[in-house]
Amino acid sequence: MAPPRLPSPRFLRPGPRSPDLQSFMQLLEERGELVRVSFPVDRDLEITEIADRLVKQGGPAVLFENVKGSDFPLVIGLMGTRERTALALGVQDLDDLAAKVRHLIDLKGSGGLGGLLGNVGKLRDVLHLPPRRVRSGPAQEVIWTGDEVDLGRLPILNCWPLDGGPFVTLPLVITRDPETGERNMGMYRMQVMGRNVTGMHWQRHKTGTKHLEKARRLGQRLEVAVALGGDPALIYAATAPLPPIPGLDEFALAGYLRGQRSPVMKGVTVDLDVPANAEFILEGYVDPQEDWAVEGPFGDHTGFYTLPDLYPRFHVTAITMRRQPVYPATIVGRPPMEDAYLIEASERLFLPAAQMILPEIVDYHMPPAGVAHNLVVVSIKKSYPGHAYKVANGLFGLGQMMFAKVIVVVDEDVRVNDFAAVWREVAARAVPGRDTLTTRGPIDVLDHSSRGWGYGGKLIIDATTKLPEEVGSAASSREAQGQEVAPEPVFTPRVAPDLPDFEGVLAQRQTPDGFWYVALHKTHPVQAQALAESFAAHPAAAGIRHLLIADEQTDVQSEQDVWWTILNNIDPERDVHSLSTPGGGFLAWDGARKLPEEGFVREWPPKIEMTPEVQRRVDARWHLYGLPEQEGEKSR
Structure with a gap:
């Protein structure tokens, strides 16, 4: 028999403590930026479709209080607008972040006693950088170990139709360098592979990969802790590309942004510092001697699926949590996203x-x-x-x-x-x-x-x-020589009254500023190159500076969709070329799918698309969710 569903938190106003996920949610709710949905929703695709529509409309964050098959509520879209992201980081506007950092690095190095005194306030800011150790915290109010550990009880999302399984999408993954002891926190997606096993998506350039390699050389396991929730500034810090400065880590960055040190405590089964005010903590290890597992596919932030590949396994030895935790999630996919x-x-x-x-x-x-x-x-x-x-x-x-x-x-x-x-x-x-x-x-x-x-x-x-x-x-x-130099000729874009009809072109549009967008149904090798050469010889090319050849799924009426497709689908050295025309020349961007016959040996991934069935289901239920009306008949 399943345990009774935990009541959704009411976000009682906290006392003088460090900011956390629930206090931020309370703030958003008070400002009308967070909506509760009590209608039962499915973690398999349905939440993704709802969240995707909302983020593309600049809609509110959502607390799903009744996720089918889970005891816990789920929140998504907390930083789904520029304004909410600024609020999460404690600034009025994101531009204030630059001023904050510029104030810190513009230290006065001269001027005698006055110059030194001018640095006192900044030095006080620096003192907020390292985390502070506490003996206990909300994140360990409930502890699961042994057979109690079951990731299936958390409302982990199956985000997109072709995904290889459920993925933890907002994890703060904490490791420590086995040699130097330096701490790292990063955000790496985690595919659930069993009740106590996930994949760990550590790419070759990531710090987690370097820590794992050192553990392998030393013949030891690498301890790992994964925080879900906590201070929103810490969630952001896990995504930030920090420079390699000694003493500067994600906890320090969050402390500086917040103006107070992040509270940490020791894990229950790992010797790692974990955020004391997180919602959940997953503790465990990665064994570098173990064979890697197939992870993926995953609908990624590029808007395409990342295809299956081998990654290390993360074994969960304990799950700790608050008494009334909220599971935080995000989705990635076709831009714009959170x-x-x-x-x-x-x-x-x-x-x-x-x-x-x-x-x-x-x-x-x-x-x-x-x-x-x-x-x-x-x-x-x-x-x-x-x-x-x-x-x-x-x-x-x-x-x-x-x-x-x-x-x-x-x-x-x-x-x-x-x-x-x-x-x-x-x-x-x-x-x-x-x-x-x-x-x-x-x-x-x-x-x-x-x-x-x-x-x-x-x-x-x-x-x-x-x-x-x-x-x-x-x-x-x-x-x-002092002679007068003629000004450079000014490019004058022109839109041709009749666009040429070439093989495979499903849709096309010329813009008034010198671009020609093409959706090409590619059926044979070098078809895009041949199209570009044919266009160069056509009179319509006279007023064009850029020919953008995208795939057949591209909406040529949408500048953003065209450029998103092009930028994902090109290797500039191979796919961007200058062609001459009688009136000058243009740059041809070949953003069509590459074929094995063209020497491209890897599998070409599909674009992320939600299934029509899920879209229809969400359309039919939208009025039951209690969410803002969609713009037009549909959000897409």
């Missing part, structure tokens, strides 16, 4: 550090269509020829920015978060071939289109105003 706002928080937080190394940077942005690493837009104060390439190559060398695939550099007066304006600048100021440069380097291992696993091409686009030296040696020579 992770877009976590990425934006990292942008703002690390902007001052990037400017310390590259002071000509004015701002930068990773648009949702680029799912973080696929596209970075940076504005600069340009001072000399080639300045854009200097900055782009510098960014490739900064931490996880090494995974960037396309970097677009614009002038300082261009708003980097105005997606349409950025691409207008690209069309107007970047001559294909002349102002574009391909190179190679590390690529995110989740990238399915790269030439090799974790290795592929990169593209730099210089969309800044050009100096004479950048438009040709003749112009530079005339300027040196």
Whole structure:
């Protein structure tokens, strides 16, 4: 007989204690940013479909109080808007994060006694960095060990139709370096493989992988603790790309953002510090001598499925929790999703550090269509020829920015978060071939289109105003002799009255700013290249700077959908080429599916799509959930 369902918490106002998930939920509920759903919902796909619709509408967070087959409520979408993410991190606006960090790193190193006294307040901030040890906390009010451990009792989501199973999607995974003792916390998805076993998605570049390798060399197991919930600032910190600075870890970052030290306590079955105010803690180990398990598929943040691969197993020895815990979850998939706002928080937080190394940077942005690493837009104060390439190559060398695939550099007066304006600048100021440069380097291992696993091409686009030296040696020579230099010709986009009809083109659209979007049904090798060459010879190409060839599932009426598909499906060195036309030239982006006959040996993954049956079920039940009305007849 199943145990009685736990009552959903009422979020009684806490006393003077550290912020946690439930106090944040209370704050959101008071502001009308969290809605309770008491209608029974299914953790298999139904919650995903509801949450996906809400996040794309900027809707509220949701507390599902009655999840079928589980004793615990589930909350999702806590940081599903820019405003809620700022609130979670204790700032009025995400831009305040940059000011907060800039204030800290702008230490006064001179000025005698006055200069030293000016640092006192900042030093007080630094004292908040390390966590504080407590003897006990809410996260250990209930303890399951031995046969009591059963992950199936938690409302872990089966997110997308082709997923390999249920996945823990918001875990704070804690390990310690077996040699140095340094602590790490990261967010790595965990597929449930049994009542007390999950996969551990540690990719080759991740710190958890390095800790596991050291444990293997030492012939020992690696202890692991996984926190679910806790301070929202700590949840964010687990996703942040921290620089390798001694003493700076995720607990320290959360402490600085929060202005108070994070409370930690020892685990029950592991010798690790765990967040004392978490909702759940999963304790256990990974054995480096054990064979790895097949993990996946998983509907990932790229909007495509990550295909099955081998990853280590995590064995759960204990589950501890509050008396009335709430299971926190998120979903990833086609952008925009909740992770877009976590990425934006990292942008703002690390902007001052990037400017310390590259002071000509004015701002930068990773648009949702680029799912973080696929596209970075940076504005600069340009001072000399080639300045854009200097900055782009510098960014490739900064931490996880090494995974960037396309970097677009614009002038300082261009708003980097105005997606349409950025691409207008690209069309107007970047001559294909002349102002574009391909190179190679590390690529995110989740990238399915790269030439090799974790290795592929990169593209730099210089969309800044050009100096004479950048438009040709003749112009530079005339300027040196004091002669008048003719201004660079201005690109004039034109929309053709009749678009050409080529093989396999299911839909197409030319835009007024010089782009041609194509949805191609690809049936044979090099079809996209042949299409680009045929288009180059057609009169319609005269007013075009960029030809974007996407797959047959792409909506050419949606700029975001086109670019999302293109950026996921290209290796720039292989798939982006400059073609000449009688009126100039254009850049062809081949974002169609790659075939084995073209030398692409890996399996091409499908885009994430919810099943029509689940969509119809959610449509029919929407009025029963008590959620805000959807925009139009459907959310999609």
